[in-house]
Amino acid sequence: MHALHDVFAPYGPQAGEVRALWLLTLVVCLIVFAAVLAALAIALWRAPRSGSDARSAPDLSGLRRPEPGTRRSVVAAVVASTLLLLVLIVASVFTDRALARLSTEGALRLEVTAHQWWWEVRYVEPQVADNFITANEIHVPTGRPVIVTLKADDVIHSFWVPSLAGKKDLIPGRTSTFHFRADHDGVYRGQCAEFCGFQHALMAFFVVADPPERYADWAAAQRHSASDALDEQQLRGRSVFLRSSCAMCHAIDGTSAQAVRGPNLTHVASRGTLAAGALANTPEDLKRWIADPQKIKPGTNMPASALSSEDMDALVGFLQALR
Amino acid sequence: MNAPDHAPRSRLKDGPGGGSREAAALDDTWRDPPGLLGWLAAVNHKSIARRFIVTTFAFFVAGGILALIMRLQLARPNAHIVGPDLYNQLFTMHGSTMMFLFAVPVMQAVAVYLVPLMLGTRSVAFPRLNAFAYWIFLFGGLMLYAAFAFNAGPDAGWFSYVPLAGPDYSPGKRVDFWAQMITFTELSALLEAIVIITTVFKLRAPGMTLNRIPLFVWAMMVTAFMVLFAMPSVMLASTMLIMDRLVGTHFYNPAEGGDVVLWQHLFWFFGHPEVYLIFLPGLGFLSAIIPTFAKRPIYGYTALVLALIATAFLAFGLWVHHMFAANLPELGKSFFTAASMLIAIPSAVQIFCWIATLGSGRLDFRTPLLFVLGFFFILVLGGMTGIMLASVPLDLQVHDTYFVVAHLHYVLIGGAVFPLFGAFYYWFPKFTGRLMSERLGRWNFWLFFIGFNAAFFPMHLLGFQGMPRRVYTYQAGLGWDGMNLIATIGAFVIALSVLLFIVNALRSLRRGVEAGDNPWGAGTLEWATASPPPPCNFYAIPVVHGREPLWVQPRVKSDGPEEGGQPAFTHVSGLAADARELLATTVLDARPDLRLNFPDPTIWPLVSAIAVTVLFIGSIFTPWAVVWGSIPIAIALTAWFWPRRPETLLHLSLERRP
């Protein structure tokens, strides 16, 4: 799934503010760096060479007389550096405040719980009955602020979508919040940014920003269980799901599988990727994943399954019907 | 208390007028005993320092090899060279090795060698404690690598965040070995800090007032003070971690009132000063090398000292900048932004003073100076990215990405390792009596400089492109492939340069040009004696009249206030040549104060270190080890302390009441 993930290609105001501050800081730092190197180069250029003669005497005149010219240069350089630093401190504080003042009126509310190594996403609607759960893929309407409550189930993780905003940690025993807004349609890639164990490297997620109507359609579909019109093969797949170890961890609304230890699979076929961004959402990849997750994400918590190839085909067929 | 007549008596005295009998007696007195047992029982500061330096360098190479394996894995997307389990151990071992087994200890080791020579004395203040500190460090490092060899290497990162490193998510002993390695290395560093502080305050040559001590000594002294206040934090944190894992405490367990972020506060309260523990000695090296190769005294001595002290104080006020992404109060974070940016100012002061020194001197562009110039480029660039990271909004984007990996390597390698290599080239002739090859030195420098920038500059861009840290692999199609490949190539170029360094060192040991006492024409006291120095450092302790004693010869009408017209003192006489006796001077003005007896070589520091090792390693497996392990330690320490009759009688023959 092609997605954007560039700190300098902001698609929301949070990332936008950061980019502006970054440009100012980069310019100031480049000037300072260049100035220091220039001063050094000039110093090296102008000073005579002494050669490798150890016996040539050192110049001790600095001990006897003060060096006012040198002193002026050094003091001026320190003062200039200090002033530039103050500019950067002020700019940083102003950016902080601008970020804090971004409006959250009419916000969409999400609750993200990070697990080793996937993202549980719960949409918190004004009517409790309208809440729904998904995993690893967040859809948001463009132009509307999103308030995310962050929790962690096991160890510390970090929620980061570079094109939209800075990151925030999800810390066990604490609940934190942050907010962002996507201003343009698109798919934005996120990845866990706090080392969390074996599969920290493959714990990605996606933020899909849609125009408000398309978002509303998506949300409506998510609120219902997937289509009940399943053909015989798919029904067989559903019973494979319910009698195998699958149902011990995964929930599918509309069935008796309601476990919450693994990602909710009610609309798994509607997602762009599988396994927290590790695989494309195709039947082949799904089959590979179910057969032996350890081959794709060694150390992951999902065990391999010993299904016959007919059962596997049926299961995959069923899961692919869950749009 | 008078010694009986048959007791050992000291009769020979040292002094500038002494002949070969006194010199031979001094050599006999201060050299290590022969044989393997003698090597194990040695307490001479140069002997301990030499093995300490070699050991830390070996860990540097080991840590570097771990990094090469990591870079091989990351050179291409979805590589299968190492899996996540081994990779997590690799980066944990790399970080822990470099931070705990190399960067801080090597600086202390070099200081242990040089500081007594620079101060004009014959030993560090606590030679047996110094030896003990080395053994403890060695055993801790060996324990960690033994664990790694048995697939029990720690794998939760060098910073070991809980709950990942806690009992629930890191089963087994891996993290316990990490936590105890902390105990070993921090104990060693704390003891070395006490040794250095006491040596600097009490054992200076007469006339070496506080504002005449070399800047490298200032840097090490300030560093030692930082060690005293920073390291207890990580000791406490790691002890709490081990207790959570071993005996069921709940310091970090939120379900029972503990707090996950407590670990971060305690760790980073240590962790931020830690990087300055590494950086400040590097600054000390620069202040030692630059005057020699600019052939003039350093410009701004007082400003440089104050800058060191200011940096040390400020360093304790920055730690929260490692935690900007955790949920802490926003207002507090702004304070840490300001502090993290302002600490650049004392560093800027130092940089401008050094440039001023170079600009008004006569330059000798040999290898030590090349590495100094490398510092200016690399460290300053790293400082710039540090200023970026100090800002909360900027940090929240690039925290925990390869941008930070780039930053930390720029400041640590630029700020400490480049000066360290310069220091090796600079002081190698003093340690060994031979100069290193200039030609190989230039190749070493340029390969390192180019390889370093190739390896680490692209990582800034990887961070902007969304690549987090501590990932064992990455997917294709994210745009990260090319920069990772360049970084890997750069890493191998660095490895080549380090190999060149080793070749240069080994060849020069045997075939290098003979150096003589002072091949660089430098001004500080270590260059006033032979290369390598005799066991007693100086046959006669010098009396000091300026900051660069070798450049400021006392004249007949000296400025010494004690003399007024008569020749100034040049050397001390009257210390025993046939007993280990040193001159202690007063703290501020270095006036002669006491003649102190120093201990002979003894095996007890090693035995005590073994006993302590048994307790530390035992307590990974059972808490009762703390109880029964204390007994051999108590015995060993008592034997260490207990005075010997012959030594006591010898001391009594030298004793004199105040």
Place this chain on the structure above:
Amino acid sequence: MTGSELDVSGLPSYGFGHRSLMWWGTFGLIAIEGTLFALAIGAYLYLRSQSDTWPISAAPPLLLWGSINTLILVVSMWPNHMTKRAAEACDRVRARRWLLACLLFSLVFLVVRGLEFATLQTRWDSNAYGSIVWMLLGLHTVHLLTDTYDTAVLVVLLHTGPMEAQRFVDVSENALYWYFVVISWLPIYAVIYGVPRLQ
């Protein structure tokens, strides 16, 4: 080598206080351990700030033995002071006697410290409150133990010898360490016994 000589052979061979190297070693140890105690107290107060109730699921530690021990510790500064004075006068007999008195005080307060642990009203593995209380008390107890052992070794040494004046410096520095052990107890006592009773 020619040049004017500064003859130091007449200097004394020992000195007390900051003239001795041991004083600096002890000062370094005090800095380290003092920082450790301060950080442990900081951790205690931090955990308390993160919790709704404090103590957590426990009554505050009983005051009796802790207060008695505080008294014993404070009073022990007197034989300690006398030991230091005797050592600085190089009086072996008096130093030995006062040191023995210090040792007896040590043994008494070690016993009382055991009773303190028994009446803390919580276990180290009950919850974070129990863990930090045991940690604070335990850290200080380690110092009591090492100081007791040091003192015992010195008592024996002052009886058996071999003696030289430098050993009196060791006794004097041991006294300095003792002061630290007592004075560092006072804030720890306030935290362990006082803070849970604050409202």
